[in-house]
Amino acid sequence: MFLARVYVTLKPAVNDPQGLTILGGLHTLGFASVEQVRMGKYLEIRVDAPDADAARAQVEAMCRKLLANPVIEEFRFELDAPAPAAG
Amino acid sequence: MFLARVYVTLKPAVNDPQGLTILGGLHTLGFASVEQVRMGKYLEIRVDAPDADAARAQVEAMCRKLLANPVIEEFRFELDAPAPAAG
Numbered sequence: 724m725f726l727a728r729v730y731v732t733l734k735p736a737v738n739d740p741q742g743l744t745i746l747g748g749l750h751t752l753g754f755a756s757v758e759q760v761r762m763g764k765y766l767e768i769r770v771d772a773p774d775a776d777a778a779r780a781q782v783e784a785m786c787r788k789l790l791a792n793p794v795i796e797e798f799r800f801e802l803d804a805p806a807p808a809a810g
Numbered sequence: 811m812f813l814a815r816v817y818v819t820l821k822p823a824v825n826d827p828q829g830l831t832i833l834g835g836l837h838t839l840g841f842a843s844v845e846q847v848r849m850g851k852y853l854e855i856r857v858d859a860p861d862a863d864a865a866r867a868q869v870e871a872m873c874r875k876l877l878a879n880p881v882i883e884e885f886r887f888e889l890d891a892p893a894p895a896a897g
Contacts, residue, residue, distance in 0.1 A: 724845070730852050731852075732852070732854070742853075745853070745876070745877070748876055749872055749876060752872075752875055752876060754857075754868060754871070754872055756857055756858040756859060756868065757855060757856070757857055757858075757868075757872070758811070758856045758857065758858055759854075759855070759856040760853060760854070760855050760856075761853065761854040761855075762851070762852075762853055763851070763852035763853065763854070764849070764850070764851065764852060765817050765818075765819070765849075765850035765851060765852035766829075766832070766847060766848065766849055766850065767819070767846075767847070767848040767850070768844060768846070768847050768848075769844070769845045769846040769847075770841075770843055770844055770845065771843040771844075771845055772843060781841060781843065781844075784841070785836055785839075785841055785844070788839055789832070789835055789836060789839060790832070
């Protein structure tokens, strides 16, 4: 069992209305020193695989096929050593 | 200028319908070995602060006041050394 931590972010050139909204909210709350907010997704995925290479290949395929939109998003992930299953 | 990487996740006991939907989608796509998906948020925030301690205090306050819902979510963040401003 491996735990993959996946980060999906918008490409730098892509407009981020959600980030801009949060930036506006932070300014309204008095956090004037915030200059930029970029919003992304974070996923924790538990995969059953015989070894780390197999797990890595599977998570990479999941990102390409479902988790990230390659037109506007980038992804990266880290793989943790075998983790105990949750709940 | 500091770059804070903020991770907002649901508390372990909280139901995660979005993660369950992604899990179902992955199974439908043939990734049968996926056992759990938990969905979270990832934010990159650029803050102007005189030093790291001040930046850390500000980001912590932002998380408490706006970015995370303390009833159902947890947050953690990392602070990167002064980064060049983007764009």
